[in-house]
Amino acid sequence: MADGSARQTGIALTDRQRISWLRLIRSDNVGPHTFRDLITHCGSAENALAMLPELSARGGATRSIRIATASEAERELEAAHKHGARFIGIGEPYYPPALRQLDGAPPLLAVKGNLHAATQPSVGLVGSRNASIAGAKFAATVARECGRAGYTVTSGLARGIDTAAHRASLDTGTIAVLAGGLDQPYPPENIALLDEITDGVGLAVSEMPFGWEPRARDFPRRNRLIAGISLGVVVVEAAERSGSLITARLAAEAGRLVFAVPGSPLDPRCHGTNGLLKQGAIVTTGSRDVIDALAPLSEIDVPAPPVVEEPDKNASAMLPPNDDDRMKITSALGPTPVEIDDIIRHTGLAPSSVYLALLELDLAGRLHRHANGLVSIAMED
Known part of the structure; x- marks a missing residue:
């Protein structure tokens, strides 16, 4: 059973590193995977920023890559400060420990509220926006009792089940994951609820820039964070x-437990949950089903990753692939996602050359990344 004790591990970024990290993740064609690969290859975000034009050009970019400026990063940091928020890096204290282990975890999170909530073991609770009275009551009961057992409750601030889960865990700790910037909560009617969360023992989290209004395609990104934060x-x-x-699919892909509450086959709101049960989700008829299943996982300390940056690393030590090698790698790729190990075996090239060539293609906007580390070529129109 979770004991409710906060675990803070990691090493803090310097102010200069934080600005460089924010610039890098806000630059064109740089997502979490690309960010990690750039740090690995270049040694630091500052070095990576200097190398972006060359790397993207080698990948076949047809126009100059847009690189976020220092003044843009400083303005966003100032916006966070005015909003009572801050940015936390993946290797720093108060970064959610379970999220660190997610493939493609955000290198930086904007957070507001009680930072200790991020270090507690967490259970995600999601469901229908058009919830029934019984469904909302059940969600609130599970959230309340999981909170008393020492878990934070993570959800997406949506109407219905999310709202019931957040409200029921206000006193024990809840994490609201936003699809837009922290200053652009959705839906508007839950702004007051978000204030209650961040003014109390809860936390608001987002990977999106301040001022970013959520769009339909941003909600799956939010769902990925809910799954990653939760056990x-x-x-x-x-x-x-x-x-x-x-969210359930992303949780399963991340190795998290998936619980589903059975419902009437006559209620369309239960068709999805009943389908999850057929696929092997854990039957959940009360909070004890959740607490007992999570207890062994919550007792495992998740170590912080090593410091991501290695400023003294000689980035030029790794020679880039030549044009023939790049052609082999590009020709091996197609619209069907494949494993990088298969590319290495197919081409017979050194892993370092393959990874660097894929990084170049990614920065040039010519590569798609998929779940479980798969990649495919971006087909030209």
Whole structure:
């Protein structure tokens, strides 16, 4: 059982590093995977920023890559400060420990509220926006009792089940993951709830820039964070093809436990959860089902990763692939996602050459990254 003690591990970034990290992640074609690969190859975010034009050009970019400026990063840091928020790096204290282990975890998170909430073991709780009275009541009961057992409750601030879960865990700790910037909460009617969360023992989290208004395609990104922060995700009332099922799938892909509450086959809001049960989700008829299943996981300390930056690393020590090698790698790729190890075996090239060539293609906007580390070529129009 979770004991409720906060665990803070990691090494803090310097102010200069934080600005460089923010510039890098806000630059064109740099996502979490690319950020990590750039740090590995270049040794630091500062070095990576200097090398972006050359790397993207080698990948076949047809125009100059846009690099976020220091003044842009400083303005966003100032906006965070005015909003009572801050940015936390993946290797720093108060970065959610379970999220660190997620493939493609955000290198920086904007957070506001009680930072200790991020260090507690967490359970995700999601479901229908058009929740039934019974569904909302059940979600609140699970959230309240999981909170008393020492877990924070993570959800997406949406109407219905999310709202019930957040409200029921206000006193024990809840994490609201936003699809837009921390200053652009959605839906508007939950702004007061978000204030209650951040003014109390809870936390608001986002990987998006301040001022970013959430769009439809931003919500799956939010769902990925809910799954990553949580040791397990409970789904209460989810229709077929709902966002909650996306969260459940992402949780399963990340190795998290997936719980589903059975419901009437006559209620469309339960078709998704009943489908999850057919696929092997844990049958959940009470909070004890969740607490007992998560207890062994919550007792495992998740170590902080090593410091990501190695400023003294000689980035020029790794020679770039030649044009023939790049052609082999590009020709081996197609629209179907493949494993990078298969590319290495197929081409017979050194892993370092393959990874660097893929990084170049990524920065040039010519590579798609998929779940489980798969990649494919971006087909030209």
